[in-house]
Amino acid sequence: MKKNVFLLLLLIFIRFVSSAQPTPEIIATDSGDIKIYPILHAAMAISYQDQMIYIDPYGGQTAFENIDSATLILITDIHGDHLNTETLNGISAQNTPIIAPEAVITKLGSAFQNLQPLSNGQKTTVAAIEIEAIPMYNLPEDSTSRHPKGRGNGYVLNIAGKRIYISGDTEDIVEMRALKNIDVAFICMNLPYTMTIESAADAALAFKPKVVYPYHYRGKGGLSDVEGFKRLISVSSDQIEVRLVNWYPNK
Numbered sequence: 001m002k003k004n005v006f007l008l009l010l011l012i013f014i015r016f017v018s019s020a021q022p023t024p025e026i027i028a029t030d031s032g033d034i035k036i037y038p039i040l041h042a043a044m045a046i047s048y049q050d051q052m053i054y055i056d057p058y059g060g061q062t063a064f065e066n067i068d069s070a071t072l073i074l075i076t077d078i079h080g081d082h083l084n085t086e087t088l089n090g091i092s093a094q095n096t097p098i099i100a101p102e103a104v105i106t107k108l109g110s111a112f113q114n115l116q117p118l119s120n121g122q123k124t125t126v127a128a129i130e131i132e133a134i135p136m137y138n139l140p141e142d143s144t145s146r147h148p149k150g151r152g153n154g155y156v157l158n159i160a161g162k163r164i165y166i167s168g169d170t171e172d173i174v175e176m177r178a179l180k181n182i183d184v185a186f187i188c189m190n191l192p193y194t195m196t197i198e199s200a201a202d203a204a205l206a207f208k209p210k211v212v213y214p215y216h217y218r219g220k221g222g223l224s225d226v227e228g229f230k231r232l233i234s235v236s237s238d239q240i241e242v243r244l245v246n247w248y249p250n251k
Contacts, residue, residue, distance in 0.1 A: 022066060025213075025245065027184055029160035038245045039063050041081055042168075042188070042216040045070070048159050051127050054091070055155075055166055056082040061090030072126055075100035076136065076168035077152035078107055088112070099124065099131060101153045120150055130158035134179075136170035138194075146193060156182070165209065169216070172199040177206040185209035189229060190219035197224055201232035204240060211241045218248060 024035035024047070035047040040059040045052060045067050054070040057063075058081055073096055076082050083104050088094075097114045105117045118124060118133045125131070134156055137149035147169045154168040156179070165185040170176060172195055185207075189200040194216070204212050212233070217224040230242040 025243065027162055027164075027211075029162055031160045034159055034162060034164075036184075037067055038213075038215070038247050039067075040249070041218060041247060042076070043087075044166075044186070044215070046157070046159070046164070048129070051129060053129070053157070056084075057087045057091060057093070058082065058084045060087055063087070064091050070096050072096070072129075073098045074131070074153075074155055074166075075104045076154065076166070077101070077147065078103050079169070082152075082169070083107060085111075097126065099126075101133070101151060103151045118153060120153060132156045132158075134165070134168075135173060135175045136168035137173060138169075139171045139173065167216075169194050171195050172203040176203050179207040179209075182207060182209040183211065185212045186215045187212055188216035189214055189224045189226070190217050191221060191224070193219060197226070197229040197232065201229055201236075204233060205236055208237070208240060210239075211243060213243050213245065215247055223248065 022037055024037045027034040032049055037045040039045060040063050042056040043058040044055045051071050052068045054073045056076055057073060073093055094111060095113050098112060099116045099118050101119060102117045105115050108115060120133050120135045123130060123132045134154035135149055136147060136152045136154040138145040138147045141149055152168055154170060155166045157164045162183045163181055165179060165182045167187050169188060187200050187204060188194040189197050214226040214229050217226055226244055230244060233240050233242050
């Protein structure tokens with residue numbers, strides 16, 4: 001009898017834990033908290049007031065089942081870890097507004113009804129949230145580039161006066177170094193697709209975000225040394241806070 005009660009309580013606990021909303025990162029503003037939910041790899045969700053923005057939804061429907069439905073989706077590039085139609089279909093995004101570069105819009109096609117192309121350097125505003133498309137690309141710029149300039153977007157979101165930079169798949173490019181007044185930055189670092197931790201740290205030290213999160217750090221050789229990235233920042237600057245969160249919960 002005691003064993004059966006224990007098993008029942010264990011099942012209830014497991015169900016509660018699996019259905020609980022993940023703990024968000026909090027960015028405080030004068031008009032309420034911005035909540036950032038790391039999901040998987042480059043995927044995240046950003047909540048503010050009645051808006052829920054999904055960035056590069058990836059990982060299937062289950063990755064988002066404990067998060068409120070998206071009111072807006074941003075996609076950075078055409079690769080499957082950013083443009084993932086299985087996940088988009090799983091979260092029923094056919095009528096959700098999607099902002100993306102033209103190459104992504106073309107691939108999405110007619111199955112998705114609410115598409116807005118945004119090119120590097122362009123801005124738009126959705127529900128008082130300003131969205132600016134920032135270049136993201138590999139160096140050197142040649143025919144071997146996995147991410148040619150102009151195809152994909154990084155983004156700067158201005159939410160309640162906080163400027164949030166999402167790098168997308170990029171290297172240490174001049175456009176990133178030229179960013180100003182960034183409150184929160186998400187910087188990729190995975191080889192051979194984007195940056196080393198050294199390049200990512202050097203870029204962050206150049207544009208000086210107040211808070212930086214390593215993300216998108218799984219490459220061919222496994223996970224990048226984000227603790228090493230944090231050390232590189234800390235020995236050079238006490239003005240940049242590095243926050244480490246787990247983007248790969250099943251690892």
